[in-house]
Amino acid sequence: MSKKENILIIGAGLCGSLLALRLAQRGYNITLVEKRPDLRKIEQDAGRSINLALSDRGLRGLRLAGVEEAAKKLCIPMQGRMIHHENGKTFLTRYSGRSHEHINSVSRPGLNMLLLDACEKMPNVKLLFNMGCEEVDLKAASASFTDHTTGDKVQLSGDLLFGTDGAGSAVRKSMFLSRDFLFSFSQNxxxxxxxxxxxxxxxxxxxxxxxxxxxxxxxxxxxxxxxxxxxxxxxxxxxxxxxxxxxxxxxxxxxxxxxxxxxxxxxxxxxxxxxxxxxxxxxxxxxLGTIKCSPWSCYGKTLLMGDAAHAIVPFYGQGMNASFEDVVVFDEVLEQYEGNWPKIFSEYENVRKKDTDAIADLAVDNFHEMKEHTASDLFQEKRRLELQFETEFPSEYNSKYSLVTFNENIPYSEAMKRGRAQDKAILNLLQDGKLPDSLSLHEKLEKVKKETSEILHDDAVVKNL
Amino acid sequence: MSKKENILIIGAGLCGSLLALRLAQRGYNITLVEKRPDLRKIEQDAGRSINLALSDRGLRGLRLAGVEEAAKKLCIPMQGRMIHHENGKTFLTRYSGRSHEHINSVSRPGLNMLLLDACEKMPNVKLLFNMGCEEVDLKAASASFTDHTTGDKVQLSGDLLFGTDGAGSAVRKSMFLSRDFLFSFSQNxxxxxxxxxxxxxxxxxxxxxxxxxxxxxxxxxxxxxxxxxxxxxxxxxxxxxxxxxxxxxxxxxxxxxxxxxxxxxxxxxxxxxxxxxxxxxxxxxxxLGTIKCSPWSCYGKTLLMGDAAHAIVPFYGQGMNASFEDVVVFDEVLEQYEGNWPKIFSEYENVRKKDTDAIADLAVDNFHEMKEHTASDLFQEKRRLELQFETEFPSEYNSKYSLVTFNENIPYSEAMKRGRAQDKAILNLLQDGKLPDSLSLHEKLEKVKKETSEILHDDAVVKNL
The missing domain is CATH 3.30.70 (Alpha-Beta Plaits)
Structure with missing residues (x-):
């Protein structure tokens, strides 16, 4: 087997440290560089997203790198949304009618430390902290840094460069400022x-x-x-x-x-x-912002992943999960085309971008759902019905929330399409009085399924013109 | 009446020169600055969008400033799309079933010269060419320029500053780089x-x-x-x-x-x-790019208009028309709140942005429609039916194209909503064989109207949850 490439990963947050671990397990030589101090050695900042929701897609990424069980020890399961009314009354809406489906509250620094510890155990991972990326040479897969402990300028390079440096990515900024290719970009x-x-x-x-x-x-x-x-x-x-x-x-x-x-x-x-x-x-x-961009890679040398490529608002609890899923999808594409980096990078974006676009849009939708709709009667009626479907017919129905959160084998884009059609079907059937109590639960489910297929059919006729 | 403000307008293209003319007519003192040479005095560049489609919304803007009739002398009416098949055969699809509805081919430099001539006749407009904007002080409504004829640096300021400097706007760039407020931005x-x-x-x-x-x-x-x-x-x-x-x-x-x-x-x-x-x-x-951003204004001092605020792809023939309509909408808001600039700027964006977002999306849709769908049987069947509706029942039906192009009193956002619902209705009715020849044309129209309202109703239930 030929010698594996040297990979420079900029950003040792959740995505960068999982990616480093996985690529090291595949035999690559990793230099993982982080602008902040080693968070295992300092007191945590207050007030900056201390905990996060970890669910199936994220756990799949941790499983791939062999750290799922260790991560689960950091988790507190959350079974549903506890809604607090203005009058002080509370009620719990479960996330799923299937009792094993729940999300988890997990400490961001705790999970990050676990991943850094795992990286550090790999002989082929070199960790560098306090190194702020100043500029990236996208073609050369190299970057200049300021060492914040000494003030020195440092130049680092690899055969390949991955930017996992988060929503404010310095690597992405270099791509934005490049005049050699058209870079689509949005910050909202x-x-x-x-x-x-x-x-x-x-x-x-x-x-x-x-x-x-x-x-x-x-x-x-x-x-x-x-x-x-x-x-x-x-x-x-x-x-x-x-x-x-x-x-x-x-x-x-x-x-x-x-x-x-x-x-x-x-x-x-x-x-x-x-x-x-x-x-x-x-x-x-x-x-609270959403960032999208394309292309994610250039020159077959540099690739963005995680929040650097697709930062989303936190309202679906999927930001970290999407970044960990990036590593899973990338690993699959790497397995298929190992050695051909330009192909790997373009195929990865080709497979993945529609899904990160989808979860970005779903997360903004959920912002409105959480602050407004969770208190609306029609919305609550929909959720009650969906939970009944999931409880009584667990293999026949998944709500949009379940499709997104508990179905790691359904891509986000597909979950969005099916989930939105279902929501539209149920809301309209309820609103128009077409799901009366005289129907059995299974008859209601059949009506919802039929209406959902009609909606998907009508949309497809326009889309596939 | 109190003395009117001094307004610095950066960019003397189509939007900037119409805006300057209209604001001068309202009594403001205008300095209109352009980075290129005076196009009335030089030979035109080849290869850069020499002609454009001018239609009702654009004509309305020219009418407001009293130059519609002069502009019409530059126009060549175009009645429809002449489709050229691969086999050399051609057929004409009219833009509307109403014979007076057509679009116009007009020369961009010709129209720009007409507007500059009109500006020059106003005693309160000062025109400056060859002045490239380098940097904008958004709070102070001032900017620094390089005079390309002398190489000198020049500082200009007004009580207010309008950026009509096109898709590559220097004024917008200053807003993007500002760290004092959150600036949503996309380039696709x-x-x-x-x-x-x-x-x-x-x-x-x-x-x-x-x-x-x-x-x-x-x-x-x-x-x-x-x-x-x-x-x-x-x-x-x-x-x-x-x-x-x-x-x-x-x-x-x-x-x-x-x-x-x-x-x-x-x-x-x-x-x-x-x-x-x-x-x-x-x-x-x-x-070919789409640019969206928000806010369009800052500090109640600086405002973006035209392509600087919302550049779109050319496939609906609405870029210039949207920019001229900006001037109409701005003039209405100005009439209502004259004197209160922060209110004028925020209200203008509040009224207008949903419509420029809509035409941006419609223009991208039309890219696909023009290159792919105009040759598809289902699409052609739809267009034939719509033209029959418009010919036989001119007051009862407007296609999406007609709503966008020939109905200046219907905002783009409303035209998009109704137009998309109609398209979906007709395409699905045709596809599902629900508009058989046994129906009279009016029966077909009634079916399309009914299906369209149902689609709008179903969408509204989800949207208004």
Whole structure:
């Protein structure tokens, strides 16, 4: 067997460290470079997406690299959405009617450390921290860095260069600025920003509210969510317009205004957050954006993966999962065309881009669904019916949420197409009174299936003209 | 009446010169700055979109500024699409079943000169050419320029600054690079480029082919179109993939290959283009992109308009029309809120952006329609039926094309929504055999209307959840 190539991976976050691990397992020589300090050796920043939702597609990526079981030890299963009404009442909507299907709350730094530890055990992975990428030579697969510990300029190169340097990717920026090829690019910001607040663990270490759910306080224009952490705390995230609203980041400028807003909108949450005001003013306010681009690669030398290629908003809990799935899809394409890098890069984008575009769009849809629709009667009626279908006919029905979250063998683009058609079918049948109580559950399911196929047929006639 | 503001307009193309004229008519003091030389004093570049389609929305803008009749003298009416088959046969598909509805071929430089002449007659317009914008101070409504005739740096400022500097806008670039606000932005390139070729006038000055039509040679992946010019010539545009195709710009590298390609695909056109090979290699190959962004304004001081805010691909013949309509919509908003610039700018974007987004998407759809669908049986059957509807029931039916092109009182976004629903209705009814010949034309129309409302209803239930 010929000697395997040297691969320079820029960005040792979740995607970069899983990719490095997997490519090292395949025998490549990896240099994994990260601009931040080694997160195993420093205290974590507060207020920056401390925990994330890990589900089937992400677990598949971890399984491929042999670290699924270790990662599961960091997980807290969440069975559904716990909706908190303005009147303080709560109700749980399960994510699936099939009892084994759930998502997991996992610590971002915890999982990242696990992956870095696994990389470090590989003799063919070299880890470099505190190295900020300044500029990339896309054709030469090399880049210049500033070593933040010494201030020195450092040049690194490989036979190939992978940019897994996240939503603000320096590698992607070099592609954007290149004049040698047409680079399609979009960055789209929501009108809302986010801020993280903590619900600390109860005295003695327990959880102050139900730990088996993702908590949501939907309020139309704004929303609070909370995910549990292993130490008994919850990380709460407020999603709020930046401006032009009765309550927005621009006008919540004093402790009194913050307290007034929270007491009015989230009275049951306020009492769980003793440091609300301090954290509100100490923690940063983050923007929420979607980034798409194409091509993901150039010159058969440089490739973008993960958030660097497709950053999405967090409302489907799929950002990390999509990045881990990137590694799975890339590994399959690599297996097929190993040795022919230009073909691998173009085929990978050809197979993958429609799916990352789909999850980006679904995530924006879910932003509206979570803050508005979860409180609407028609939406709740739909969810009740779908859960009944999934419970009684588990092999016959998957909701859009289940297709996206629990069906790793169905690509995101297919999940979107089928899921949207199903949603449209159920919502219209309900709205038009065509699913009366006189029908049995199975008769309702048959009607939904029939209406769904008609919708898909009608769309296909236009699309396949 | 208080003194009117000084307005700096960067870019004296079609949009900037119409905007300058209209704002001058309203009494503002205008400085209109253009990076290129005064096009009234130089020979025109070959190969850069010499003629354009002017239709109702554009004419409305010219009417507002009192130059419609003068502009009409530059127009050649085009009644429909003349489709050229591979076997040399041609057939005309009219743009509308209403005989007064047509589009016009107009010279871009001719129309631009007319507008500059009109600007120059206004005492409160100052025209500056050869001034390349280098950097914009968005808050101060000022910009620095290089005077290309002297090499000097020049600083200009106004109370307000309008960027009408086209798809490659320097004003928009300053907004993109600003770190003070979130700027959503997209640039999306088609896989195809374009190249212009000439069909010269016949000896004695006549036209070598039918001048009353927009000619199309649809060939699936590639396409040729031709628009007539006043001097008897036609400007032909080839749309072809850049790469990865049997015939593409990357592999049409020799005169023999160019001739082989044209003779195979466009035999009837080749004989009309005596300078085909020379022009193919002399004229530039242009990219085709869509640009969207938001916000269009910042600090209540600076606003983007025309292609600078929303560049679109040329396949609906609406680029110039959309830019002229910008001026109409802006004028209405200005009338309503005159004096309150931050309100004018935000309200203008609020009213207008959904419509420029819509025409951008419709134009990309039409790229596929023109090169592929115009040759498909189902599509042609649909067009025949729509033309019958428009001819027999002119007040009851407007095709999507008519809604977009001939209905200036229906916003693009509404035209898109209704037009797409109608297309879907007709295509599905035809495909499913639900419009048999046994039905009268009016019965068919009623069926199409009913199906269209059902589609709109079903979509609304999902959208208004």
């Amino acid at each position: 910001w929501l009108t809302h920003g986010y801020k993280e607040i903590t619900i600390p663990a109860a005295e003695g270490g327990g959880f102050r509210t139900d730990k088996d759910a993702l908590h949501i306080w939907p309020r139309g224009e704004d929303m609070l969510i909370a995910l549990p952490n292993l130490d008994g705390s919850f990380t709460v995230t407020l999603f709020l317009p930046f401006s032009d609203s009765d309550y927005c980041f621009d006008n919540l400028t004093t402790p009194a205004m913050v307290m007034k807003y929270f007491k009015k909108e989230y009275p049951d949450a306020v009492q769980l957050m003793p440091n609300l005001v301090e954290e509100f003013f100490e923690n940063p306010t983050g923007p | 390139w088609l896989t195809h480029g374009y190249k212009e070729i000439t069909i010269p006038a016949a000896e004695g000055g006549g036209f070598r082919t039918d001048k009353d039509a927009l000619h199309i040679w649809p060939r699936g992946e590639d396409m040729l179109i031709a628009l007539p010019n006043l001097d008897g010539s036609f400007t032909v545009t080839l749309f072809l993939p850049f790469s990865d195709s049997d015939y593409c710009f990357d592999n049409l590298t020799t005169p023999a290959m160019v001739m082989k390609y044209f003779k195979k695909e466009y035999p009837d056109a080749v004989q009309l283009m005596p300078n085909l090979v020379e022009e193919f290699f002399e004229n530039p190959t242009g990219p």
